[in-house]
Every structure is written in structure tokens, then in C-alpha cells.
Amino acid sequence: MEQNKSDYEHILFYFAYKTFNNTADEIIEKYGLNRQHHRFLFFIDKVPGITIKQLLKSMEITKQGSYSALRKLRDENLITEVQYDKDRRVKKLYPTKQGKELVYKLNKAQNDLFQEILKKVGNDWYAIMEEFAAYRSGYKDIKYLKDK
Template identity: 35%
Template sequence: MEDAVQGKATPLRAVSRDAEACQEIPQEPMFDLIELFFFAYRDFVGDADRLLLRYNFGRAHHRVLYFVDRRPGLAVAELLDLLKITKQSLSRVLKDLLDQNYLEQKLGLSDRRQRLLYPTDKGRALALDLAQLQSRRFARALESLPAGTREQTTAFLAAIRDSAPGETP
């Protein structure tokens, strides 16, 4: 395996003797990738953090707004499951977004106990501003790299994450 930063080969060892379950992991931690990923994430979310400060919002507000904007009509229970958070941790964030008219909540048609979330025009506008800000960072990074890098990056990030049923990469 090629070391991304230093160009050195990283020795690999097998984790399991079972052919189907055999995965190779490096003998040494991939400090170069860990560090690059940490700093890339810091800068990626930092762009949005600076904009969110104007609204007295944080990253939790951004995540909730992002997913409700991308999936209008998302049930609160589905949002909790998607973000892997508790009702308590969502409560304050959701209250802020509802009280300040970035989201609206409606009762489910078939199940009146269900609470469905929708972005307002104001919420869609903020979600779009945040997405455009972060998309510019992606575009800058991709423009200097070879063709096909976006697809490879998408596959790489999808392979890193633990996806749950119903989640899209």
C-alpha cells in the first residue's frame, strides 16, 4: 500500500486466516492519513462554523438543517437514528431551528404521533449557503487533481464509513 504523503510502502499483515474475512491492516498506524484527514475535516467544517457563528448556531444545527433540507418530511425519530444522537441532545438544537423559523414541524398524516420536519424558505437558504461554501472547498481541491478523482474520493469516503440500511453514501 502506498503511503499517501511520504511515498513509502506500508507493510501489511492479515487480521484473519479465514479467506472471506481476511482484511489487511497496516502494522504501523497510518499517521499521515490520520493527520491529513483530521486537518481536512477541521478546515472543511471551519468554513461552515464561521458562517454559523453569525446565527449563533453550531455544528449540530448545521447537521440537522442539512439533513432536513435534503430530506423534507424527515421524521424526528429518523433524524435521531440517522445522526445517532439522543432526543435530549437534539432538543435544544431543534428548538432553536424551529423558534427562529429555519424549520417547521408537522404531524404525520397516517400517524399523528409522528413529527415531520421541513425546511422553511429561510432554512433552505441557509442550508444552500452552507453547502455552497463547502462545495467551493471541494471544487478547489478537485480542480488540481486528475480526472476521476471525485469518483475515487467518493468511493474512498463511502468505504471508510459504517453505513446503515437506508443511508445513501
């Protein structure tokens, strides 16, 4: 792969990824939460009963960054912790009704955007990434790399 084409693909992916994430970020910020809360809530919703240890391993993060985010999700009544019967030191995490509703809302926003883009440009990877990237003003500044 040519270096310039690779550079374009990296930057394209960056802008597309930013658009995809910002779709949910704008919603979750209204709840006083951030992207880390969204990620935790998403995993807990998709794997109800996941232990804190499993969650951190799956997400490839350390304990230090997790406790305040998990506490905030508990305090906002978006998740619950249940002690595991066989080992009371182990806590299983479950989404609450409000947590499930928020995950649905966040996923729907991202899914709706993705479907809108698919309808507009079809299934071509470059066309999809370029359409996502086009939502970012900075994409215009690097678009010339595509043709190099």
C-alpha cells in the first residue's frame, strides 16, 4: 500500500470514527456522562451479569479508571451491582430499566446515522467512511490526500 493512500485511510477512519462516536457523545453528555460511561453501560447491557473483573478485561482497561465511572452509573440508577453468591467479593453488573433505555437511545442514534449513510452511498467501504468523515469540518482539509 502506498504511504499517501495509507495516510488518507488513517485520517479518513479518524474522521469517520469521530462522527460515529460524537453521535452518541452528544446524547450522553446531556445526562452528565461521557464516552467511558457509554462504553461501560453498553458492555453491561450486552453482557448482563458481567463481573467487574470481566468488564475491565474485555474493555482492556485498568481498575484505576473504572471505579468513579461505575459509581456514577450506579448513582444515576443506570446499573446495579449484585454480589455473587459463591464469592461475595465478586460483583456482577446489570443494567437497570433506565440504563437499558439509554443504551437503546444511544444505539438507535448511531444505527440511524449508519443506515442513512448506507442508503445514500451503498456498501462501499470508502464511500461509507467518506460520508461519515464529511460530517467533520477538518475532513475538507485533508481530502486532497485521496488522489495522491
